[in-house]
Structures are given as C-alpha cells and as structure tokens.
Amino acid sequence: MAIIEVRDLGKRYGPRVAVDSVSFEVAEGEIFGVLGPNGAGKTTTVECVSGLRKPDSGSVAVLGERPADVRASIGVQLQASELPERMRVGEALALFSSFYPSPADWSARLGLTSHLKAEFGQLSGGLKQRLAIALALVGSPRVAVLDELTTGLDPQARRDTWSVIEDVRAAGVTILLVTHFMEEAERLCDRVAVFRAGRIVALDTPSALVSRVDGATRVRFVPSEPLDVALLEALPEVTSVSAVGEQLVVSGSENLLHAVTSLLARRQVVARQLRVDQVSLDDAYVELTGGRDGADR
Amino acid sequence: MVRIVEIEARLFLRDRLNSLFAVLFPSVLLLVLGAIPGLREPLPELGGQRFIDTYMSALVVFTLAFIGLQRVPTVVASYREKGVLRRLSTTPMHPARLLAGQMVVNFAAVILSVLLLVVVGYVVFGVDLPHHPLGLACAVVLGGAGTFALGLVIAALAPNARAAGGWATVVFMLLMFLGGVYLPRFMLPTAIQTIGSYAPPGVEALQQAWLGTAPDWRHLAIMGLVGLVAGTVAARTFRWE
Numbered sequence: 355m356a357i358i359e360v361r362d363l364g365k366r367y368g369p370r371v372a373v374d375s376v377s378f379e380v381a382e383g384e385i386f387g388v389l390g391p392n393g394a395g396k397t398t399t400v401e402c403v404s405g406l407r408k409p410d411s412g413s414v415a416v417l418g419e420r421p422a423d424v425r426a427s428i429g430v431q432l433q434a435s436e437l438p439e440r441m442r443v444g445e446a447l448a449l450f451s452s453f454y455p456s457p458a459d460w461s462a463r464l465g466l467t468s469h470l471k472a473e474f475g476q477l478s479g480g481l482k483q484r485l486a487i488a489l490a491l492v493g494s495p496r497v498a499v500l501d502e503l504t505t506g507l508d509p510q511a512r513r514d515t516w517s518v519i520e521d522v523r524a525a526g527v528t529i530l531l532v533t534h535f536m537e538e539a540e541r542l543c544d545r546v547a548v549f550r551a552g553r554i555v556a557l558d559t560p561s562a563l564v565s566r567v568d569g570a571t572r573v574r575f576v577p578s579e580p581l582d583v584a585l586l587e588a589l590p591e592v593t594s595v596s597a598v599g600e601q602l603v604v605s606g607s608e609n610l611l612h613a614v615t616s617l618l619a620r621r622q623v624v625a626r627q628l629r630v631d632q633v634s635l636d637d638a639y640v641e642l643t644g645g646r647d648g649a650d651r
Numbered sequence: 652m653v654r655i656v657e658i659e660a661r662l663f664l665r666d667r668l669n670s671l672f673a674v675l676f677p678s679v680l681l682l683v684l685g686a687i688p689g690l691r692e693p694l695p696e697l698g699g700q701r702f703i704d705t706y707m708s709a710l711v712v713f714t715l716a717f718i719g720l721q722r723v724p725t726v727v728a729s730y731r732e733k734g735v736l737r738r739l740s741t742t743p744m745h746p747a748r749l750l751a752g753q754m755v756v757n758f759a760a761v762i763l764s765v766l767l768l769v770v771v772g773y774v775v776f777g778v779d780l781p782h783h784p785l786g787l788a789c790a791v792v793l794g795g796a797g798t799f800a801l802g803l804v805i806a807a808l809a810p811n812a813r814a815a816g817g818w819a820t821v822v823f824m825l826l827m828f829l830g831g832v833y834l835p836r837f838m839l840p841t842a843i844q845t846i847g848s849y850a851p852p853g854v855e856a857l858q859q860a861w862l863g864t865a866p867d868w869r870h871l872a873i874m875g876l877v878g879l880v881a882g883t884v885a886a887r888t889f890r891w892e
Contacts, residue, residue: 404741430741435734440665445658452654453744493742 357382357497357528358403362412365398372398374552375412382496385519385529387539387560390549391643396532397433397501399549403530404430404499416497426454429495429527431486433502439475443485446474447492454493464488464518480511487515491522498522501532516541536635548642556642563638570633571610575625576600577618585621589613601627655752663756673718674764677710678771685776696837700862704778705835707768708857711791712830714764715852718757719798720805720823721816726753727806728815737892746891754799761795779862786860793871794852796878798826801851803885830854849873 356379363376373395380386388396401407402414405421405428417424437446443466451457461467464484469477477485483506490498503519504512512535519542523529533539539546540560548556548563556563564570581602586595591613592606604614611630618625663670681703684690690702697705727750730736739746772778781787802819809815827833829847831854836844848855853874856866 406737406740425741425743428741430738432734432738432741435738437733437735437738438662438730440662441658445661449654449658450742453742489738 355382356380357417358386358530359415359418360399360403360412361414363399363402363409363414364411365395365402365407365409371552373402376549376552376554377412378547378554378557380528380530382528383523383526384544385523385531385542387543387546388530388532388549389534389536389539389546389639394549394643395552396549400499400501400530400532403497404428404432406430426493427496429490429493429498431490431498431500431503433505433532435486436482437474437485439473441474442470443472443474443477443481444470446485447488450489450492456494457492458494460488460491460518463521465514479506480508483507483511483515487518491527495527497528497530499530502534503531504538505534512538536639540635548639550643560635563642564633564635565608567633567638567641571606571608572631572633573604573606573611573614573628574601574631575628577602578624578626581618581621581623585617586614589617652748652752655748656755659749659752659756660759663760669722670760673714673722673760674767676717677714677764678767680713681706681710681768681771682775691776697835702835703772703776704862705837705858706831707772707778707861708854709831709836710768711765711794711857712852712854713827713832714761714768715791715795715798716823716826716830716832718761718764719795719802719852720819720826722757723753723799723802724805724809724815724819725812727803728809729812731806731890731892732812734892740891750803757799758795761791765791781861782863783860783865786866787857789871790853790856790860790866790874793874793878794857797851797853797874797881800878800881800885804881804888807885807889826850826852851877 358380360379361377363373364371365373376395376399378386388400390396398407402409403416403421405425414421417427421428441449443461447459447461447466447470451459461470464487466481466484466488469481472481474482474485483503487500487503490500500519504515507515516538519529519531531539531543543560545557545559546563547554556566558566583595583597583602586592586602586604589606591610592604594605596603604610606613615625684706685703693699693701730749736746736749739749769780773780801822805819805822806815809818829843829850830852831839831847836847836854839847848870851874853870856870856874860866
C-alpha cells in the first residue's frame, strides 16, 4: 500500500505556478528521489507532503491522512532551517524529543555524541546537517522527508550520510529525498521523479531512466584509415555519428560496440584509442530537464 | 511546555550580557544616581520627595521597555528569519508555544529585575516599599503586556531581524522619553507628561502604586487595552516564515 499519495497536486504563489498536477505514490520502505533544477517545484511538493503548505488543488495523503494530522509520523529536514545560535546540540535533541510520544536517539549513529555541548552557531556545515537529520528522525517517524540532505557536505561526509540513510531505511522508514546529486539518487533511490517547470517529466528507477536516453552507449575511436561515416550511420544500432578531429564518436543502443567492431573488422579497419562510455543518470537528467533551458526558469 | 521554558531560560541566561543588563542595570543605575548627594535631598518640585524616590518608576519603565522592545522583537524575528518557527511547524508542537515560552522567560526576568530594584531601593536608600503592592503588580503585568505586545507587533511586521531591531529601538527610545527615563517627568511639558501617563509601560500607574495610594484604574485599563489591541494585531499579522 502507498504510504505517500500525491494526486494532481497544484500550488501557486501569486501568479507563479510552482507545481502543476503532480501525482505520485511512494510505497512503504521505499527511498523515493525528487530531482530537478532549481525552481522546478521540488521543495514546494515536499513541503506539501510535510504539512507545511496546503495544496491549492489536488490532494496529499500520508498514511492515508492529511499530513498536518500525522505530524508525529513525519520527520522533516528542511533546506536552510537553523536553530537559535546559542542552543546546544544536546538541548536541541532534548527539546525535539519532548514533542514526540516515542523519541529515538540517532545522535550516536550520526557521530554527534562528542558535540552535545557545542552550540549550534559554532557547528560546521556538516555537523549542522547531521543534527538536522538527527532531529528529523528524533520522533521515530514512519516517513522521513529530507530536502537537499547533502548539499554543502564534502564528498566523505556525503558518503557517510548516505550510509546513514541506508540504515534509516533498514529501520523501516520510508524516505522522500530531494537532491541535486545524480550520484546520490543512483546510489540511494529505488525510484526517482524528475521535475521540470512544476511537473513530473519522468518517474522510474534510476537505471530505467538511463536506458531511456537515446544513444545511451557511446563508442569513440580513431580509425586506422579513413572510414565512410554513412556506413556507420546505416547500422540499426547507431543513432548518431560525429567526428571530433580524427576521432569518431558513435552513439547508439546497448549493442553498439559489437555492431561497430564487426563493421570495422569487415572493412579491415583498426580502431585505435577505443573507448566506450555509458550514459549516466547525469546525462539522462540533463536530457529530461532540457539542459540549460530547464534550469532556473 | 516545561521543556521549552527550561531551554528558553537557559538560552536567556547564556546570553549573559543581555540578561545581566536587563536584570541588573536598573538597580545599578539606582546605586549610581543614589550616590549623588543632591538626588537624595527632598525637593519642593517633587512634592517634598527625593529624586531617587520618584525615579523608581522610571527604572521599572526601563526594565519593561528594554526587555519588551529590545529583546522580544529581535529574538522572535530572528527565530522566524532562521527558519526555527518553520522547522517547528513540521513537528506536532505548534511554534506559538516557543513564543509563549519566550514570553514567560522574559516576564520572569522583568519580575526579578523589579524585585531587585525594590530591595536595593529599600535597603540602600530607604525608598518606601511599594505602597500598593497589588497595584504595582497589576501595573507591571499590564504595562508588560502592553510593551511586549508592541514588541510582537514589530516582530510581526518587520521584514527581518535587523529591521525589527531598528524599529524597536525607535519605539524604545520614545517610550523611555515619555516614561521619564531620560529627563525627570516634572521637567517635561504638561502635554508630554499626559501622553506619558497613558503610553506603555505606564509610568504614572507605576508611580502611584509605588509612592501614592493606588494606581488610577484608567491608566491600568489603557495598558490592558494596548496589550489587547497590539496583541491581536500581532497575532493577525504574524508570519511563521
């Protein structure tokens, strides 16, 4: 059964449409990624799921209820929300614990135990982020909404945070994860929704999104003698061919490499400096969100 | 709620400069002024009272205005600006409780400051104990409500913590002037004296409760009204994010 159900969600701020008929469902125990450029409606959507905003149209249900009625079951980590400068880590944890019926202490797992006396204003970005995660989980939520969890973290801290998220999921928590990092989505998410201009333009597993991209495989080589590009283009596996200096770049489907090497063998051409690239979720993302046009509308 | 008040109290105390200033400054100022012999002489302009006797109410005005207008608006506006209130909105606890906790702690500081003032005045300079303690309590509570509510209106309307601090300082200065903190009130024009007796935190009511017989109920009612109106405006216009 879906633990989060969003149907035809619409939200506008004055004349600006932030989210337009967005629908998706998240199953219990899933890590669901929300991707998209700035201003694509990601944060607005998760704010509606967290019960921070009321949808203008459509509906949002968490555990079958309105989010505002099940706040105790939803743990939220917000983008850019701080605590009073002089509040200590331990005090923040104690304060937030007091709001929930059955609090959980993630501070040890998040490496906060040695910082309990530190004041919020003196924490590094990484520690602030870890505290925000601990506070999101303090109420033993069934759903955790994490908005740009690892933005501002160094690569090591980011990897550490990912393993924490995997632990959280292992504890049975469903996670809605907003992210800018494709690597993060590929590593953590079971499914991702790609947002563009307030709508979902794709919703699938990360690997399915990648395979959707035309020319998912790319073969580059320098032919040992001139080769007629039309021969390559005639292959059914090939979607495009371009020449960069002496080098040929051939894009196409999964069986591209075999098709290209067979052709070269028949023509007795040797492929020098042969390289094969797979398209990553990054490329898929850029294609789905329309590259530059889609960003920062 | 107990936890909130406890943590707010700790935050208040941790901000030593501000908390010590709010609680101790009126008594310290009394000690300094009282050290000047001329201010300990009975004066005919003051109906035979000493300057320090009549200045007690101005010192209470200072406490109320300082806490209500220098602390309340900036703390509340910064909680909003930093997203503290927004973050709390996602928990089962309404962020209004954090503001309530903030008010409780600030009001406790007011009470502490006034009690200290009463003791120092009585012990060191033989200033009369408040003639009408209940009246003084009412005047402090209602004057505090009026001043705190003005502070909250500023916090509600100001776009950010900096602006809140700036606006509040202007109002703070004005109320200090009307409350006779800068100049003894008998030196001010009659019209300004009259305005001062109705402006929060209500210096006239404090004065009469301390040295007269009882505060004028009209002054108290005005303070209550200011608190009610300003409180309503603040509640209506308050933005949580």
